Amino acid sequence: MAVMSRALVTKDAVLEVKDLRVDFHTYAGDVKALNGVELTVKRGEILGLVGESGCGKSVTALSIVGLLPQNAEVVSGEILLEGRDLLRLTKEEMRLARLGEIAIVFQDPATYLNPVINIGAQITEILTSDRRRFQVELVSAGLKDFEGRVQGKPLSPALEKEGRRLRSITPSSRMRRGEVKRLAKLLALSYLRMVKLPDAARVFKMYPFELSGGMRQRAIIAMALARRPKLLLADEITTALDVTVQAQILRLLKELKEKIDASVVLITHDLAVVAELCDRAAVMYAGNIVEVAEVKELFANPLHPYTKGLLEAIPRPDSRSELKSIAGSVPDLLFPPTGCRFHPRCPFAFDRCPKVAPPLVEVSPGHLVACLLYGG
């Protein structure tokens, strides 16, 4: 019975993170970076993960893709991708998952792109790494290109042969290496076009250093999409960009949302970006998710004192009302506050707050909050 209800709950969830605790061992002591993170990503949604610098957004993402640094220790928790616990995978299984199921895009494209290989070759490499997985797509890219070239013209014998060959390939048939390469190139080009890179054929041959920041970010998004991930983690991908270029990328993500069949976790410290783009949002503070809701609900009806404070502290480009600030500053996670980690800065803190760590509870359908004012 218990198993059944579990299956029902997880049906529309791609990813579930449960009670994830991560420590970093440092000379100064243990940094308690994640303190029981609870997070669900639904199928097909864009979930915003917001919070200020150092609250644990990147560590959460790195835990999911299995790329935590050496000195990190997962103290407890589960990370379920369609029910399978990623923390229990072997290194090799995790590598395969990264190749096909979960992709991550970082703020700094340099960490992601190989500086000495041109953009096209980097995407082609992904597409040829696992031919079986990409075969159907490769062939359909080939057919599309073929039809474009033919365009109702009478076929030469060579063209006719090419068309017959393409149509005869099934997901299980074997392909020659040269053929795979040629199709991979066509498919790679189509991804570069999908992210609206101007002059995709030229970009294909360019090296990362020849691209501007915005172009590089597009190229990386193309690479991530090429893996056809179920889950795409985008960690501050527009933070380093100018607003006019950020607008290009955000608009692109909005359009891609319809085209790609993936769930996206958009990590940012900018609530405005979340307001603009996301379906739901999770607010993080000092290693905990403190509030989760649909974006409209979160902005209209914030419940957690931190979320409330944050919304009043952000300057708005459309108004000039006096800013309220949150007293104090973000805690040092070497010595995190006891109980609710927000209590030293919270204007509503009461006697239980330093003693009890509030669990994340659902206070109305789909609206979760971790604060003792709302029970727990």
Place this chain on the structure above:
Amino acid sequence: MKGRDGDLLTVQDLHKWFPIKGGLLGKTVGQLRAVDGVSLSVMKGETLGVVGESGCGKTTLAKTILKLIKPTKGKIIFDGSDVTDLSGRKAMRLRRRMQIVFQDPYASLDPRQTVRSCLTEVMGVHGLVTSRRESEEAAENLIEKVGLNPDHLLRFPHEFSGGQRQRIAVARALVTNPDFLVLDEPTSSLDVSVQAQILNLLKSLQREFGLTYLFISHNLAVIRQVSHRTAVMYLGRMVEIAETEKIYSEPKHPYTSALVSAVPIPDPSRRTELAALEGDVPSPVNIPPGCRFNTRCPYATEKCRRETPPLVEIAPSHWIECHYDIDFPSMKRSDLERGLISGGERAPE
């Protein structure tokens, strides 16, 4: 732009070009035009916001105004006198009256100095105090002004959070009792919840001591919060200057208009199509001829590619540098090109 009564600072046609050396002999092979003809003025007690995207020359402008670097060309007039070529003792005296706070409080404070010695050192340099007691009292005074307490004076920078460090940087800028402060992205490295503390502090200091600010930021929302007037910078030039409210509600230059509508608004009930300009900012080494915005401007015409637009006052105190003075968002480029709305085109002054 002419100087007005009540202006504390006037900058006229300021240029700062950096030579690009190349070849074996290190010859100058080109010029990077970081600041390329900026004119502006700041009134006593006001905040002029300067907004623009990365690399448009904001920091270079600030450093040139403060005489930390030498202008290639142009004039700087401070409190009625031309200070462009001041040097020695006179420059030192001027420096007391103009101070700067930089973006990164981590880099701008010496990690080996306590807060107190950081403050008293500046007093010593400018010969502002005669005794140790006096300097310590002054330091206590300052630290309270910026919302910290005297206990903090004996600590080192690394013992403070980012917001506290930025308060210390402000305190240090106030040591010489300046009347003009340049704030170069003073909150860009801070968390949002802390940013508001610093913005509020700066506003209250201005009210209390009648300070004049040049506030530089790439964040339009922050600029709107703090400035009375706003100047929009693109590739080394000011393309629009007006009262802040005007800039946001009725931007006239196509770049300002694009910039304002590219900023996401933190309100999900008002999702809009973010206006995205095509392409990237051109390099300041290779500035496009004609209007320098023409490569990205959705309304650019043949004339824009050919002729540099003049800076014109289209309404009282509202200046733009564009060939056209029309309501851009409702206009189509084809209309401009067909000359259908030539009424909007101005004769050059």
